[in-house]
Amino acid sequence: MDLIEKEMDLIQKSDLIKKSFVNIDQIRFVLPYRNEWIDLVEKVFQLEKIMGTPVEITPQNGYSLAYGYGFRETTGLISVMVNLKRKDMGILVNFPAKAKKSYEVVSELLNLAVDWFQIIRTVYQDFHGHIARLDVNVDLLDFGYSPHSIAQRLQADQIVFTDSRKHVVKKESMRGIGDFVETQTIGVGSRSSNAYLRLYDKKKEQQAKRGPYLTLARKTKNWLRIEGEFKHKLAREIGLAIADSVGVTYRYLVSLLVTRWLLIEKDSGKLTPEWETLVALAKNLTIFSLRPSPSQISEIVEKKLEWLLLGGPAGVFYLFWCGYGDQGLEKLLNFMRDYIKYSKKDGGYKPSPKLAKEIAGLKKMKKFPDLDELLERWHQLLVDRDQDRRRVAYRVYE
DSSP states (O other): OOHHHHHHHHHHOSOOOSEEEEEEEEEEEEEOOOTTHHHHHHHHHOHHHHHOSOEEOOOOTTOSEEEEEEETTTTEEEEEEEOTTOGGGOEEEEEOHHHHHHHHHHHHHTTOOOOHHHHHHIIIIITOOEEEEEEEEEEEESSSOOHHHHHHHHHTTSEEEEOTTSOBOOGGGEEEEEOSSOEEEEEESOTTSSEEEEEEEHHHHHHHHTOTTHHHHHHOSOEEEEEEEEEHHHHHHHHHHHHTOSSOOHHHHHHHHHHHOEEEETTTOOBOHHHHHHHHHHHHOOOBOOOOOTTTOOHHHHHHHHHHHHSHHHHHHHHHHHHHHHHHHHHHHHHHHHHHHTTTSTTSOOOOHHHHHHHHHHHHTSOOOOHHHHHHHHHHHHHHHHHHHHHHHHHHHO
16 A cells, blocks of 8 residues: 555544644755756656646746746646846746645656655755755644644643743734634744744644644544744755755654644643644654545546636637527537547547546546535636636726
8 A cells, every 4th residue: 555545544534533744845846947948857756747837927036037837727827937147046947835735736646756855955055955944744634633722721821832942932923713612723932033833723724714624623523733934045955955864754754843832831831732743753653745536636637627618618608608508508508418428439529548547547536526615616606707807807907
């Protein structure tokens, strides 16, 4: 049983009790500029091979040229940026959280392994680049932990956070976010600093956003995510440590959290149960990285549906409906159904080798995503898109 199958076995069990996952949530690289910078990026990350042809996007943060890879409407884009007049800025390659997961899932379907530790070594050792940002998260499912409980104990001075120098973090440096009933997110430190800690209720977040882990969230009683955000010099140093080490595992990522922050009982100085669990993970437990399962999301199916709705096909269907009415559209859809259904007969649809490979990969992962959830989420995405456009228009004419 390989790693993915083990993850699926854990996720699909109905008695999800005390499960923990560790992952790199978001990562940003900077590579030294080269004239053949697109070829360099492809050599390191295989972005076009995995995610397809890039699209030109709006550059940010002082860069003048940018390309995006991935599924814009569903998971966002992996971005590559340069400034041809400021080559000293290097080549920025940014993997936001959702786009990174998409990259991992599609690569898995294409049998192209993504080893982040090896990619980091390649960036540092072969091309003298570095990490500019690294977000590490630990998911603790059904341990009975919650941000609200932690916030209550912090407010009552029962527990305190300490930093890497063992100094107590002042309450003014912490922020709680939530509704009138309970705290759902706790932030520790400053977002602009080298290190920022965030604890939040992942179950409620996934339910509110109908996110890619919605199925898993529904099966858990509680889900605490602990996330460390490392930037600037600290991120560069972490990357160098990974590049110089052999056999680095996900336990090292947990150690980044427990060496930077501790949550302790104020009177006794002992670790709280939440941090005892983190320390145990950092020491000796086997750790899985959490990825979307087929029952939650399939980026291949998402990509095809995005193209169907926002590309040419929906326009063709609309044209037929305008020209021939409801009956004409129904005849076209029936024709399409038979064209696909009888693909093994003469005159039927013939899938490309690439599509056949994608389908085989999905079948290997046991299950296609839930169609009702998929269509419901896409309907909401399209509604949100149109509402956002109206809000922009209102601002323009105000």
